[in-house]
Amino acid sequence: MVGGERRLSGQHVAVAVRGMTDVLDATVGSGSRWLTPLRGRHGPTGLLLAAPLVLLLLVVGYPMWVLLQQSVSGPLGWNIFLELLASDVTRAVLLRTLLTAALVTFVCLVLGYPYAYLLTVASPLLRAVLIVLVVLPFWTSFTIRTLAWVVLLQDQGMINNTLSTLGLPSLSLIRNVTGVVIGMAHVMLPFAVLPLYAAMRRIDRRLVDAAVACGASRRAAWRQVYLPLSLPGIVAASVLVFILSLGFFITPQLLGSPRNALLSQLIYMNVTQVGDNTTASALGVLLVAVTLLLLVALTVIVRILPGRTPKGAR
Amino acid sequence: MADQTSLKSRTRWRTATRPQTSHGGVELRLTGLTRSFGSAIAVDNVDLTVKPGEFMTLLGPSGSGKTTTLNMIAGFLAPDSGRIMFDGRDVSSLPANRRNIGMVFQNYALFPTMSVRDNVGYPLRQRRVKASQRRSQVDAALEMVELGHLWDRRPAELSGGQQQRVALARAIVHRPPLLLMDEPLGALDRRLRDSLQSEIAAIHRHVGSTVIYVTHDQDEALCLSDRIAVFRDGRIEQLSSPSDMYEQPETSFVASFLGDSNILVGTFTRDGNLRLPDGTEVRCGPADAGRGDAAVAGPATVVVRPERMRLTELEATPRSGTNCLVGVVIEERYLGATRMVALDVGGDRRIVVRENSGAGQTRPIGSRLRVCWEPADGVWIDRGADRHGESS
Known part of the structure; x- marks a missing residue:
């Protein structure tokens, strides 16, 4: 019992990360579980998987291979990666990209968690409306959505005009990180809400009542019972939003400033302005590598955490 | 235990x-x-x-x-x-x-992320009981439901019966x-x-x-x-x-919800009997009950439990003072220790009798039998006199 609570929280994370890897298996497509059916005696399954795997190898694997070749084709060879990591500019941009993605993830969780909870308690009609509202942006052009933010956020835009009408000081909402985070969080919100909702929908809300009947306040019941159960959704949403945010281009291009460029913008600049395809490719490879590294790190954490109590342990 | x-x-x-x-x-x-x-x-x-x-x-x-x-x-x-x-x-x-309070839910409502011991200890944790004391109380509660050995399991690793025992322990651990x-x-x-x-x-x-x-x-x-x-x-x-x-x-409603019952509907007669629609009169309740307020006749209902009724052959003479009806067996259900026999006693009325199945004797469908019960085994549900008395 000593340290029971602490051990418990580690287990929550482990459970959550496991849930997350399931989501990733389905969405991002990482992990060896994909290949397991091929190794076994699952003849028909293997055949069914063969077609999409071949397609993936062609449209994802081959370009990646070309990209890698191109990045090491310069005079520096493989050393280009060391060179890039040694460069202050690259490091600063990489760090900014990671921080921006983290900030977007945080904003999406803060907005998405209550929204997803609302979905679980809403009447069927309201739920349908709320889901449509969150998915609606998917049906609109990405660029138009971002341009809409420009209209709202710019210095003479709707928000600042309203503020000045009310006699309030204007805000700098565009050409900086604020604008980028607002625009990206808007695009990413569905990716946070949907996994959160999927996890919360499975939570029996009588459990909170049970905790309250045991003497817990509503707040304690939420923290000790509901939150741990929704953790798989939180982790799945975080990973999804974070990784997708790493590669954003149009939104930071329109709402950010070149001074605050993200990695994708640096790649774009290298291609269009510098004409250095080698560096651009190497940066692309770097982005993929960082993403994969993060995924691997998470998977390792899952294995290490003491959450996996063996079945039937006494 | x-x-x-x-x-x-x-x-x-x-x-x-x-x-x-x-x-x-x-x-x-x-x-x-x-x-x-x-x-x-x-x-x-x-x-x-x-x-x-x-x-x-x-x-x-x-x-x-x-x-x-x-x-x-x-x-x-x-x-x-x-x-x-x-x-x-x-x-x-x-x-x-x-x-x-302590509460037990139909679907157990155990906290899936906690071990059995943490589940049972949850009410004590909310009451800020010290860890050492909490543990002994939890163990005592688990002992009471005979699950002391499963303290480190997760709810998902338990059977339904074990889960409900844990829920029971959680509901009583804080007395x-x-x-x-x-x-x-x-x-x-x-x-x-x-x-x-x-x-x-x-x-x-x-x-x-x-x-x-x-x-x-x-x-x-x-x-x-x-x-x-x-x-x-x-x-x-x-x-x-x-x-x-x-x-x-x-x-x-109570009679039919709680156990099986034969509900006899008829009219209350001046001499305190129930007259069935076919004219048969049956005596009900304790011999003296109801006589006094039997001034008004009216609709009345009597309930007789199936196990208080007996089936006899038509040839046997019923003991005087018992109520008897004659019916045709329309259904027989063997239930192990007992047997339920349904009879049609005429006028779409159905009487169900529960008898011990030990004798090995069966009640073939279609056979005519006499069903008898003691007046004391009939319970007045609502009696014309009472009903009228209430409403006036």
Whole structure:
């Protein structure tokens, strides 16, 4: 019992990360579980998987291979990666990209968690409306959505005009990180809400009542019972939003400033302005590598955490 | 406890020497409790007083308001009007977590992320009980439900019966003065239900809490309760001890909901008998009962339990003073220890008789038999005189 609570929280994370890897298996497509059916005696399954795997190898694997070749084709060879990591500019941009993605993830969780909870308690009609509202942006052009933010956020835009009408000081909402985070969080919100909702929908809300009947306040019941159960959704949403945010281009291009460029913008600049395809490719490879590294790190954490109590342990 | 669990169920686990536990239970008093959902009145002006330490069962079909009543006692639902008192203290506006109750849910409602021990220890954790003391209390509660060896399991690794035992331990670990159970055995199969019934009774004896037990299972209600409140359409139809409930049902709803019954409808005659539509008169109730107020004739109903009726051959002469009808066997159901025989006694009326199946004698369909019962085994449900007396 000593340290029971602490051990418990580690287990929550482990459970959550496991849930997350399931989501990733389905969405991002990482992990060896994909290949397991091929190794076994699952003849028909293997055949069914063969077609999409071949397609993936062609449209994802081959370009990646070309990209890698191109990045090491310069005079520096493989050393280009060391060179890039040694460069202050690259490091600063990489760090900014990671921080921006983290900030977007945080904003999406803060907005998405209550929204997803609302979905679980809403009447069927309201739920349908709320889901449509969150998915609606998917049906609109990405660029138009971002341009809409420009209209709202710019210095003479709707928000600042309203503020000045009310006699309030204007805000700098565009050409900086604020604008980028607002625009990206808007695009990413569905990716946070949907996994959160999927996890919360499975939570029996009588459990909170049970905790309250045991003497817990509503707040304690939420923290000790509901939150741990929704953790798989939180982790799945975080990973999804974070990784997708790493590669954003149009939104930071329109709402950010070149001074605050993200990695994708640096790649774009290298291609269009510098004409250095080698560096651009190497940066692309770097982005993929960082993403994969993060995924691997998470998977390792899952294995290490003491959450996996063996079945039937006494 | 082991010897009790091995006993057959359908037994009332009541010892003559029930200990008067000092910690005991709370006196629960409901006055004018009402709650509606939209236009539907779920609980309609319910008054109920439960004595300290009493095992009170709220029995009724689904939608009768028993669960709504329980949720209001627990504090999950606010009553529209009426009061809930614990030992004379009005708790109507107190949130559920401050009512100091224990509760068992039908779907167990164990916390999936916690071990069995943490689940059971949860009420103590909320009460800031020290870890060392918490542990010994948890172990004692787990011992009581015979699950001490499974303390480190997750709920998902337990069977349904084990999960409900853990839920039971969690509900009693803090010795709540009021223990609420919402169809706790509803999700379990018959054998588990039987063994858990005796466990619940033993725990009630041991802990001494006042228990409010919601069920739609009449057998559970009969075997566990000190008193039963039968709910119908948001009201208490009858409130009495299990044996009174069975022997002296006050309405035909109670009679048919609790056990099998033959309901005879007819008219009340001036000499205190029931005249059936075909003209047969049957004598009912204690010999002298009802004679005095038999001034007015009117519609009346009598209930006779199937096991109080006997079947005889037509040739045998019935003992004088017994009621007898003649019918044709239309159905026979073999139930192991007993056999249910349904007879058509004419005029679309059906009489069901339960007899011991030991004799090996069968009742072939189509055979004509005489069905007899003692007048004392007939219970007046509503008698013309009473009805008229009430309404005037």
